[in-house]
Amino acid sequence: MTHFPDIVSHAVLLPEDDVDTDQIIPARFLKVVDKRGLGEALFADWRYRRDGTPDPEFALNRPQAQGAQILLAGRNFGCGSSREHAAWALRGWGLRAVIAPSFADIFRGNALKNGLLPVQIQDEDHQRLVALVQREPAARFTVDLTAQLLVPPAGDPLPFPIDPFSKRCLLEGMDPLTYLLSLEPRIQQYEARHEHTQSA
Amino acid sequence: MSRAPRTLFEKVWQQHVVEQEPDSPAVLYVDLHLIHEVTSPQAFAGLRQRGLKVRRPDRTVATMDHGTPTQALDSELMEVQVARQIQQLETNCRDFGVRLYDLADEQRGIVHVMGPELGLTHPGMTIVCGDSHTSTHGAFGALAFGIGTSEVEGVLATQCLLQRRPKTFEVRLAGRPPQGVTAKDLILAFIAQVGVEAGRGYVIEYTGEAVQALDMEGRMTVCNMSIEAGARAGMIAPDDTTFQYLAGREFAPQGASWDAALERWRRLPSDPGSSYDKRVTLDVTRLEPMITYGTNPGMAIPISSPVPGPETFADPAQRAAVEKALAYMDLQPGKPLLGHPVDVVFLGSCTNSRLSDLRQAAALLSGRKVAPGVRMLVVPGSQVVKRQAEAEGLDRVFKAAGAEWRESGCSMCIAMNGDQLQPGQYAVSTSNRNFEGRQGRGGRTFLASPLTAVAAAVAGAVSDPRTLM
């Protein structure tokens, strides 16, 4: 049994480059002590007008976006702060994958740890998909993590990279911390060797 | 035995690999783990759920900075949610035996100001914190970077981090900058040149005459904004400037262990002939003070230049980004930024709130006034900086000019504590991010140096600090 079944869904389009974590989840929503409920605040400053009502023009508020599990984003998605709240908020809204030509480092790691799959594709393919979703918002994609393929409704499947460890974690439900804890004897050996040269 | 020349990064990395299994990331030992109230509550909750302890409380240090009030250290001013995070951190630190610099502590401060100031940050260390500007500590020749909350939990539990080995990027700042061009201008010029994605997957090492000539506080300013170039970490080889800064600080090694440490630290700089995966050189001899005009830190120009038009960018995506940024900032392409009215001036943040920043700013502001209608907020990086500044009378200079003199904290850098811009307002800010809404919803940020911030405060508009020097 896999812990990360294929994603079959239409995509919400937000193709701007350099979307930073302050947009994904503005700082005033970081005053929480748990991970839940952040989906409401996802893209809050773009999604809601000053009076608090939803902006019908914003991608996530359009009727066709509802129920989407995939976000089709632009380059360098998730740049800026290390807040894992960004991944929690995207997951909280119902997203399971973000497709983009590139991702910021810390965001990529945070996403993978929360079952949000960064699907990195080539620039040309990305442009094609953006045009496709603009034309047909209901177009359905399949994301197959086992095969590392993004399957668009027409045309060739697109391969995407993922490091083998993160892939194993997602597919087998393995938790990185459990792995780290299993290394306790090695950590102790390391400390015994190095303690005298490192102060805290 | 001769071995291949190694870079500073490679030496620190190799020394900290606990385990490296094929097809798995390296397991990296963490020497120092800094925590704060915003990105740690869920990590401690995770420990509780699993019944785990903090493995090395002696290598873990906590402060409160992101949401704390800067007006008076009075919890009545705190929003309920912030107060709950603060309380949560107190409880967590007490239950897990972690040393906490709490609201009342005279040594409390912004995590990246306080760590170096207390001498917690040493050359050759690995340092992590649930905060992207952890890169600041790289100024000491440490490998320091920001991590997410899941990783905070992992480090609390195991003192280790899973990490794929980054590539190396040498950024050489060649020559000496002209007068009025500070560390902040150097890093803004570098990011403007390479863009906000250039550092992704790399650890930067800053080298060159301009870097060596910087004091530790300037070096911290440079390393601080490595993340704004997309890099997780920036490093600078430790030298006598580093050692002199550290000597005698509370948590620096003392006596015989100081001598032993010095010997180790002197071996850290990159060996002659080391190779890097990528290299860039920036000639700093003709730089001007820099200022951002857009909504990411790469959108920066020399202060006397006009705001660029979107059509000057070849890349269509960048053109679109600049167009959107100018619309948000409500700026006209082709017009100078000089003379553009400013509502607020923010002198603070872990980029530019150390004593040298405040000294430079006060020297320029002395005998002058903040322009009518302009609000200037001076927020020292730590309570120690605050007291030192007061001992030198800097607070009197700021107050006499009409600026507000505050308690330490992140304040308007992240606008979580009520210090924030109103929609539509323009700020010249010494912090590190000009993202939409970063300093308050609808607020517009021009990032610049402390000198440029003072010039703006005095003129009530974007202004070249060199005209005051």
Ligand code: SF4
């Ligand atoms: S001052 Fe700003 S950048 Fe620095 S730690 Fe605080 S919020 Fe982050």
